[in-house]
Amino acid sequence: MGRAPCCEKMGLKKGLWTQEEDLILIHHINTHGHKNWRALPKQAGLLRCGKSCRLRWINYLKPDIKRGNFTREEEDMVIQLHETLGNRWSAIAAKFPGRTDNEIKNQKLSSLDTLNSKQQPVNLPTEEKKPLSPPQCVSSSMSTLTTSSDTTTNEHNSNHHHVPMMNNSTTAPESLDDDFWSQVLSADNNNSDATTSFPATGAAADGKFQGVHPSSVYNNVDYWFDVYMGAQEFPKF
C-alpha cells in the first residue's frame, strides 16, 4: 500500500561511508543496539537513512564478519546451495557464518560473469541477461577463478576500506587489520595531535567525538577495543 519512501531523502548523505560515520554507527549500535533501524541514524546523529545504516552494519561493520576470499570449499558450497536455493542469497549466506548475502551475491555474480564471458561467449542463447539460473558452471573452474582473484581481492579489501573492519578472514587475516590498527596505535601515541576538523556530526549528540579529527577518533583504540570486546565476541585479535 502506501509505502513510505525508504527514507526522507532530504539532506541524507549517500555514497561511501567515512571512518567517522562507521565509528559513530559502531558506537551507537554497541551501546544502544539496533532495535529500530529507522530511528537509529537520527539517534546516532548520522545523516544516513536507516537502510543504509543497516546495510553498512550487516555487510561491513559487524564484528563477526568474515572477509576475504572464499575458500574452495566455500565456493563449492555456494554453488551447490545456489543450485538448490536459487537466488536466495540470504538463505545461502545463512549457511556461511560470517559471510554476508551481499558478499556472496557479489562473489557469485562476478564469478558467473567471468565464467560466462570466458566459457560461453557464443553458447548462451541470450535467454537471460543474467547468468543466474542454475549454474552449470564447473566448480573446478570456479575455484581457479577465485584463486586467481585472490590477490586482487585482498588488495581490494585493504585498499578500498579504511574502516575498522573486525574481520579476520580465514584466508587473509592480518592484511587490513594490521594496517589499520597500527595506524590507530601510532595515532594513539599522538593524542595531543588531535586535529580539529572532525565533523561534529551526530557523534556530537553524545559528545563522544565532538571536534575530533578522524585520527583522534582512532586514538581511542582502547575504547573501541572495549566496545567490541564488550559487545561481541572478538575473535583472535
Add this chain to the structure above:
DNA sequence: AACGCGCACAACCGCGGTCGG
C-alpha cells in the same frame, strides 16, 4: 607513460512480508 577495459566490491533502490496500532 598514458589510456582504456574489465573485475570486484560497496552501496542504493524498490518491492514484498510482517507486525503493531
Add this chain to the structure above:
DNA sequence: ACCGACCGCGGTTGTGCGCGT
C-alpha cells in the same frame, strides 16, 4: 479487518583498482 510503518531481501548501479594494450 484495515492501514501504515518498518525490516529484510534481491536486483542493480556506481566506483575504484589492476591489468593489458
